[in-house]
Amino acid sequence: MRWPATMRSGAADTEVLSKGSRMNKTLLSTATFLAAAMILTGCGASPNARGGDDDSASGAPSELVFAVVPTDDSEELENSFRPIVAAIEEVTGIPTRIEAVSSNAGVIEAQVAERVDIATYGAFSYYLASDVAEVTPIAKDQRTPEPGSGAVLSLGVVAPGSDIASIEDVRGKNVCFTDPASTTGYLTAAVAMNEAGIDPENDINPLFVGSHDVAVTQMLAGDCDVAFVAEPFVTSILPARGIIAEGDTETAWTSDPIPGTPIVVGDWLSEELRAQIVEAVTGYDAVTAYEAGFCDEHNREAPEQWGAEYAGETACMWGGTGAFAFEAAEAADYDLIGEICEALDTDVCRSEG
Amino acid sequence: MTLIQGATGMAATGKADDTGASVVLREVGMRFGENVVLDRVNLTVTPGQFVALVGPSGAGKSTLLRLMNGSHRPTAGSLSVLGVNPATCSRPELRRLRRRTGFVFQQFGLVGRLSAMENVLMGALGSLRMPCYGIATYPRPLRERALANLERVGLVDQRHQRCDTLSGGQQQRVAIARTLMQEAELVLADEPVASLDPNASISVLQTLRKLSAEDGFTVICSLHQVELALEVSDRVVAVRDGAFVLDASTSRTSQEDIRAVYAQAKQG
Amino acid sequence: MPQTLERPPATQPTRRAPGRPRPSVATIGIPLAYVAVTVFALWWLDIRPAALLAGFEDIARLVQRMVPPTTGDPGSLVSLAIETLWIAIAGTGIATILSVPLAAAASRHFAGPRVIGWLARGTIVVTRAIPSLVFALILVRIVGLGPLAGGLAIAFHSVGMIGKMFADVFEELEPSPREAVRAVGATRAQNFVATTLSRALPSLTSIVLYRLDINIRASAVLGLVGAGGIGLALQTAIGSLDYRRALGIILVIVIMLLALELVAYLAQRALSEHAEEHSAAQLYGEGRAAASPGWNRSRILRVGSGLAALVVFAVSLAQVLADPPSFGRLWANTARVLSGFFPPVFSPDIAYGIFESVVMALSATTFGVVFGLVIAVLSTRHLVRFEPLSLALRGLMVLLRGVPDIIFALLFVAALGLGPFAGFLALAISCTALAAKFFTDSLVRVDPAPLRALEATGAGRMQVFVSGVWPQFVPSFIGNSLFTSDLALRESAVLGIVGAGGIGFLLEESIATLHYDTTAGILIALVVVVVALEAVARWARRKVI
Known part of the structure; x- marks a missing residue:
């Protein structure tokens, strides 16, 4: 015994139809875009085109x-x-x-x-x-x-009133550096500590913080006692950005000029x-x-x-x-x-x- | 023709004696946009009755059941379920009504990766305040009741088994045991055996029938197999295109009567 | 004769019945759009595969300088790895706890106030668009140097991805259990725990473990907050051209990721979403009384691993909070730091950078999705059942994920010189690793019941795959592909490494030179693009699910 078809299935059919035509429209526009992209590809140089591989031995490179x-x-x-x-x-x-x-x-x-x-x-x-x-x-x-x-300088900066006045005083302190491969943010200061008889790995508590500005701001926030950073950050970049004001920091140590x-x-x-x-x-x-x-x-x-x-x-x-x-x-x-x-x-x- | 008149007649007599009825529908209509799903139907179900709603899918059976538990609201007419109107009551009132109404789904509505007992215990959530996860978080008296209900549907040995490893018939029994946890006065079943094989179908329906007789709860069950409806129900209501085309006591109805009604309706 | 009035609706009327999916606008249009962008990008980036072959010798020379790997002091390397692990676990754990309610509110099924849904969705998009580098910068000024800032940076950035993927999982769940439990009069919270969380648990676990995997690799950002960790060591090794040490560190990371992959595999088995041959049918043992659950292997495994996870998280929290911040300065600091981001600056450079990044992210996604799909299909059991191949591919993917983008970028730079082609290749590799992981996970989670039914009819593996697996897989395929481009957009920082420009270089430059107003402009532009991609993804999901 079969039931007469209901209205709802009919409605579903029309919905499928309208969906189909909408789909065709989307397909059409996508295809147009695809074609446009291909035409563009065919002619005209890419903005990122690389020069041909040059033969530097035989003469001047092309780029x-x-x-x-x-x-x-x-x-x-x-x-x-x-x-x-x-x-x-x-x-x-x-x-x-x-x-x-x-x-x-x-x-x-x-x-x-x-x-x-x-x-x-x-x-x-x-x-x-x-x-x-x-x-x-x-x-x-x-x-x-x-x-x-x-030439740039590396500075050891401290908060005003700190008891650190020279490189000798950093023994046993928390010291902020930028990263182990930074000349101004670590290496020159580490050499100076070595010369002063302080082992920069064991006689201090080193903190590598990734960047010069973080080293300065977190030293001021009390996370470390002294920060070693490139001089322009203390004298011009941070003050210009309003992150520190003059007088916020004192310089306890200055490096020799680095090329x-x-x-x-x-x-x-x-x-x-x-x-x-x-x-x-x-x-x-x-x-x-x-x-x-x-x-x-x-x-x-x-x-x-x-x-x-x-x-x-x-x-x-x-x-x-x-x-x-x-x-x-x-x-x-x-x-x-x-x-x-x-x-x-x-x-x-x-x-x- | 006579049968349809009989149907209206019964609805009319039902109107005189509504107090104490489990479900009363008066001129209830429902439309989704242009689509008329229910066309001004009347129904009165007395407590303890086992009513079978028969008809093809799309006839409006599911909508009718969902109206009764407040999942849908009618667009016309009024209804009363266990003395409450689920279309107009507040959210807490609706939650209380749902606690008193069991619902059995075609797809069982079980969480497959949990055990049978955990699924049965979910039926008691309405009487608890806090969320629960895992058997051990439910109070002991509830666990005892869950066990007893699993026993009544014959699944006590499978209580700790993952539900998705049970057979379809067993899963529907777990779902029925879950509604038993509610100690419901009314159980609405929406095509409970549509995804089961014939043997499991008849056994699940007979279990439901037996439990209804023992506990005295009302059952309104939609079915598309006429012979199953005639085998377990007290009363058959046939639905077509959103209207009732037959409403009669099962003992006075045969398959031929129902076939006749639909054949007539098709011609008319 | 049984009398049937009409055939009953299929067992799962809400899911598609097994069979070919009806092609919809989303399933055809989106892939076509990707192909179109890719064709454009091939021209734009001047991609010529022959150039790569020509530079093969240079790659070989560079690889020679990377072997054999050295470990330096193995003890310090191990302690760095453990440090990283604690921070990554703490961050991921915090993100998970925050993500569950956010995802619940952001999912389409959320029935509460609309404002909350919008807020949740907004939070997820914004935290996803902001790189962890930026979170680290802000947090270090708020809570000070140390592991807490690192853990929180990871947590906030992870909320976006975890929250988004959780919401997707919640939306994909079949609605009938939720309706059934609503019908017993349960509250929304009860229903959520009983039917949504319980069913989503296996997926949630694999998402969290995958994010942990990403976070271990992302720990380089911890260097910026003085939290140390293995990422900083790796960055330093690469920055000082010590590739042999870099390789040693990468191997340690790969070992951690392999261990994590194993944990993820075991968790997937223990919590299996669908019943498989290996999943335990008896979830509890016999108790003393019939109504009390007893202990068996399955329950011990579930409860034990749950407790273990909790203990590990608690220990990691203790590590991160070992040096609590001075809470007194929190508020003042927050206001001061955020004020540096206002007013945001926009420029044509930013718009151009975003355009470049979007083109490269979309085209890299196309390659990543194609390769990722092949790898995922080969490493799951649906088509090929050759266990060694699948294990080898999984291992290869872990290796690909463990090697940082910059190493790939360096190899391609040696072969091709600086420029977008090298950056594009590095990005395409990381997209492949991402997509392969997403696709493998969702192929594993396909419901096996319809597949067994198809097999029973005598269908071949290919037929079962096309008719049974593919229709179930399409929604997550489209969703994950769009999500991959969204991640690629943020990973496009890798392009800056090789001079391919894009927004990554501008973002890093603006941070390094402290132009936070420009940073803010870039972030807003990124949020807009991510929201747009998100809108397309949601639209596509509605069409497909």
């Missing part, structure tokens, strides 16, 4: 790759290196691509594979790279018109090309670069520290640290890091085989 890694105190990385890249392109006549990269290991490995021609990163990264890749520093930054002004951020070039480039790159990087300063038209859109007024001579001038952002210029550098300038490593013999310094 240079300039890799930049944020250092502790860099800002607007890509924009600030654009004028330098423009200078390089002008002098060498070779198109140059910037890659902003957040890991120094990435850049160094690309250099080992000879896939990055020019790079800039911290002094310690250069020390590591020199061990595995064929690279040479050609320039280092200079913050003011004064040569050698690119500034290097620009390194691969030895596989021809000597002529390397000379041209040196010329491009050191031949201009931030002001002449502006005059040469390398930074028509992104520029600023010359800062006070450059002195009266440049007051009121317009300048490029010349590198991540906002340098005045780059001065010539050589490998020997960075021997200091090797010496630190020899003195310390910590894990991060042990080079490969």
Whole structure:
């Protein structure tokens, strides 16, 4: 015995129909998009197209790759290196691509594979790279018109009224560092402790907190008694961000100057090309670069520290640290890091085989 | 034709004597949008009666049962279940009503990875305040009752067995034991044997019938197999397209009567 | 002759009966959209597989520098691993406790006030979009340096993923037990515990264990809060190019993950959702009285492992709280830290970065889903019943998950140079590992009853898979694929490592240079994208479930 068909099943049928037509519409629009994507693929170069693999032995490469890694105190990385890249392109006549990269290991490995021609990163990264890749520093930054002004200091800062007045006083204390592979945030201070007869692993309670600003703020919050950080954080970056005010910290220890951020070039480039790159990087300063038209859109007024001579001038952002210029550098300038490593013999310094 | 008149006649006489009835429906209508699911039906069920609702799926049987436990609200008419109107009462009142009303589902509604006894104990949640998890969290008197109820449905040996390892008939017995925990005055069963084989079907329905006779609770049970309905019920109500086409005492109804009603309705 | 008025509805009218699923907009349209984005991305990223082969030698040279692994001082490595484990367990445990009510309120079945549902859903999306790095930064200023900040950062970030996946599990449960227990007059809370939580327990356990797996690997973020842990050691080793030590550390992490995988496998067996050949039918032993449950192997296992989990969580909490923070400064600090994020700064760079990340995340997902599906099918018993293959694949997946993205990125950089192609490959690998894990888990949880019925009719394995397994699997396939892209979006920080840009680099730069207003702008943009993906996912689930 069969029952007559009910109204509901009929309703369900119409629903299926309408669903079907809606589905067709979606399919149609997706297919259109798919077709558009394919057409786009067929013609036109990708914005990320890589240059053909160049044959560096036989002549000039068709493209240079300039890799930049944020250092502790860099800002607007890509924009600030654009004028330098423009200078390089002008002098060498070779198109140059910037890659902003957040890991120094990435850049160094690309250099080992000879896939990055020019790079800039911290002094310690250069020390590591020199061990595995064929690279040479050609320039280092200079913050003011004064040569050698690119050197950075490491400071031991304490809260006002602290009983720590020198490196000798840190024995038995809680000490904030940034990380074990930071020159300003650990290595120089550790060497100084070694020299003062304090074992930086056992005679203090070390806390690695990952970044300079956290080291300072948590020292002020009482999580540690003293923090070792790069000088610009205490004198300019943190006060400018309103995170600390003047007088919040006292400086208990100051390191010897550590050479500034290097620009390194691969030895596989021809000597002529390397000379041209040196010329491009050191031949201009931030002001002449502006005059040469390398930074028509992104520029600023010359800062006070450059002195009266440049007051009121317009300048490029010349590198991540906002340098005045780059001065010539050589490998020997960075021997200091090797010496630190020899003195310390910590894990991060042990080079490969 | 005569039978349909008989049906209206019974509903009319029922109206005169509503007090004490388990369920009273008056001119109850239900529509989902344009779709009329129930068309002004009347029904009075006296305590202890075993009523079988027969009809094809989509006829409105499930809706009717769900109206009675307050899962749906009618769009027309009024109803009273155990003296309460589930469509208008407050949430706590509805919860109290549901505690007094058992509900047996076609899909059993058991938690497969828990034991039979744990599932039976869930029937007592309405009388507890806090959530419970695992046998040991239920008070001992409830556990004793759960055991007794499992015994009454013949599953005492399977009390600690995972429910999804029981047969379909056994699972439905666990579900019935769960409603017994409520000590319900009314049990609504929505196609309780639709997913069981014929032997299990008749045995589950006979168990329900026996328990109803022993404890005196009312049963309203929807079925699509006419011969099963005639075998276990006191009264048969046939539903078609949201209306009652037959309402008669089982002893005075045969399969031929029901077939005749539907054949007639189809022509008319 | 039995008289039947009409064939009864199928046993599970709410689930699809076994058979081919009716193709819906969601099952066809979403995969097509992914393919379209991928085709676009192939052009956009200038993907040429030949380049990868050409750089093979460079990869080999780099791998040579990674072996043999060194451990340094094994004692200190083990203590770092244990430290990490405690923090990860405490964080995951806290997240789990917070997630259960959040997920219950966020699920479609929640019948309470709508505002609460919206709030719960909002909390889940926002915590999911915010990287743990940002939580760590905020929390370290609030509770100070130490394991507590690390544990809480992990907890808050995990709430998003755990809460979302719990809610999905709750929604997928078959409604009839819930209706049955509602019909006995139980309260919502009683009903939730009795029918939802009890049925979801196996799935919840595997989600929590999987998140624990992620959190052990994510512990690098703990370095930022001075909590130490093995992640910081790994980061330092890679940062100082000490790859042999890095490999040693990775092996320790892989061993931890393997142990966790074993625990997950045992838990899955002990709590099995559907009755299988190996699951115990008798859940309790004979008690002294008939009404009292007694002890048998199954009950001892369940209660014992539950207690063990509780004890481990309690110990981990004690470790994390060993050095309680000065609660006095909590409020002032919170306000001060959060004020640094206002007003949020938006820029075209952010919009472009997000666009780039979305394109790369979606296309990496396409590859990940395809490979992940193949791996998942091969490592479950539905099509291939060759135990060694399945074990080998599971092991391989643990290895893939244990090796951090940056290592893959380095290998591809050596071969391809800096740029999006290398980043894309690294991202595609982590998507494959994610998707394979999700798919394997949901294939394992497929209800075997309909499959046995199909087998009984003499259907071949392929037929059983297509007609029985696939229809049950489709909803979680679509849902997990969308979820994978959502995770890939946040994992796109890996792209910054190799100069592939995307939002990951901008986010890290803004944090490193303390431009928190930019960080806030990026986070808001990320939340918007995650909400949009979520909306698509919910719409798709409604269509498919």
